[in-house]
Amino acid sequence: MVGRWCTARRRAGSREARRTVPPTACRVPGPVRSAALTAVLATTAALLGGPALAADAPADYxxxxDARRIEGGNGTADAAALEPGATYRSSLPRNGVLSYRVELDASSDTYVSVTAVPGSAGEVTAVDGIRVRLRDADGNSCSTDSATFGAAHSPRPVTAWSRREIVPGATRCQESGTYYVTVERTRPQDSPPRAWDLELAAVTEPRPAAADAPTTPAPWDSATPEPLAGEPQRRPGGQGFAHATPVGQGVWRDDIRPGQTLFYEVPVDWGRRVHATAELDGSGDTSGYATGALHLALHNPVRGEVDDAAKGYAGRRTTVGLAPLPPVDHANRYAADGQVAGMRFAGAYYLVVHLAAQVADDFGEGPFGLTLRVRLSGAGRAGPQYAGESRPGGLFEVSAQDRVAAPENGPADGGAADGGAADGDDLAMKAVAAGGIGTGSLLLVGLGVWTAVARRRA
Structure with missing residues (x-):
């Protein structure tokens, strides 16, 4: 688990965190690694501005x-600049349209995702949310996307994405120059008055080096895969895209409270398919009902939503699953179906689970047991040879450690994909919890173990 954590943080985390985690720390074996080093790394991340010390951040995200603070402009004249490869934090008022600008070349596809975090205060409507548009310097629309809270009326992080794609034969949005991203609420008249926090990420994807790259998606089996069976391994979910918990194929377990959103990161290589279901335990009380209570969504490596599903909760065990999705293929981007088009590149996909706040009205504050079943199928293969580097680098590839975490034909029985390390992790953490070791003591113990291992290796 620590190996996956190190891989993810060095690739997608803050620059400080990547410098803080040495490669040797990722190779410390067994439960000692989980009990000591996980505590050290988590504490280090918190000290560097992670969720533990972000006093002004909503509790659910x-x-x-390394997100940079910026203010959106009121128009193109004062639009705030976005640099591809960087992540930003901003704020969206109830009324008005925010503007941001990004400089694009004439050869790369560009994606800008915007995650709105409304916090838990104030009621939201089903059609409330955010709308994101990308336009060229002449005002021509390149793309439009929106994300809403849905039937549950539960405040949660929602993400919309905009894109500029270089398409053979197209004439609009193909030139280099300044492009503008606008963000607004979809239903401001019914929206809570409080400003919403925003997280923006701009990325670029180079074109394939081969001029004859396929432009038609390959045929695929659209039958719904069987959910993965087996005993679950505990994996606490993360609280944001940058802090998503890495998992591979398997059955994973956590607790979730009403109003909470959990993030998991799944490496999906070229040619592979991902399918997932989320199961909520029964509460013992079947006298109430919460509409659209359990929500599961899949986001691609640029945070664009590929698919989502929701189901009501009546106090009984409830399961919600994703629709069948095609194998990851570069040519999927040319499909008319949005779900197929979203499966256009390899890399880290995100499973996002939300439990509606209204569940607490009839069934209490919980927590409720949550089981996530993740199946990866299909034979991995080489992807396109890109003509350049993505920004940020390595975004559209799966590392060697990611492949270990999510092996082809992984544990079909739902067991841990890391050779049983999950059992050791759980036992070690239970021992720490039972012993009542405080954070400071655990940090010192972890540093001692880290130092001893480093000396022994030297």
């Missing part, structure tokens, strides 16, 4: 530690 942890922003990227």
């Amino acid at each position: 942890a922003f990227a530690g």
Whole structure:
């Protein structure tokens, strides 16, 4: 688990966190690694601006530690600049349209995602949310996307994405120059008055080096995969995209409270398919009902939403699953179906689970047991040879450690994909909890173990 944590943080975390985690720390074996080093790394991340010390951040979302603070402009004249490869934090008022600008070349696809975090205060409507548009310097629309809270009326982080794609034969939004991203609420008249926090991420994807790259998605089996069986391994979910918990194929367990959102990161290589279901335990009280209570969504490596599903909760065990999705293929971007088009690149996909705040009205504050079943199928293969580097680098690839975490034909029985390390992790953490070791003591113990291991290796 620590190996996956190190891989993810060095690739997607803050610059400070990447410098803080040495490669040797990722190779410390067994439960000692989990009990000591996980505490050290988590404490280090908190000290560097992670969720533990972000006093001004809503409790249900942890922003990227290296997110830059910016203010959106009121128009193109004062639009705030976005740099591809960077993450930003901003704020969206109830009324008005915010503007941001980004300089694009004439050869790369560009994606800008915007995650709105409304916090837990104030009621929201089903059609309330955010709308994101990308336009060229002449005002021509390149893309429009919106994300709403849905039937549950529960405040949660919602993400919309905009994109500029270089398409053979297209004439609009193909030139280099300044482009503008606008963000607004979809239903401001019915929206809570408080400003919403925003997390923006701009990324670029180079074109394939081969001029004859396929432009038609390959046929695929649209039958719904069987949910993965087996005993679950405990994996606490993260609180944001930058802090998502890495998991591979398997059955994973956590607790969730009404109003809470959990994030998991799943590496999906070229040619592979991902399917997931989320199960909520029964409460013992079946006298109430919460509409659209359990919400599951899949986001691609640029945070664009690929698919989502929700189901009501009546106090009995409830399961919600994603629709069948195609294998990851570069040519999927040319599909008319939005779900197929979203599966356009390899990399870290995100499973986002939300439990509606209204569940507490009839069933209490919980926590409720949550089981996430993740199945990866299909044979991995080489992807396109890109003509350049993505920004940030390595975004559209799966590392060697990611492949270990999510092996082809992984544990079909739902067991841990890391050779049983999950059992050791759980036992070690239970021992720490039972012993009542405080954070400071655990930090010192972890540093001692880290130092001893480093000396022994030297």
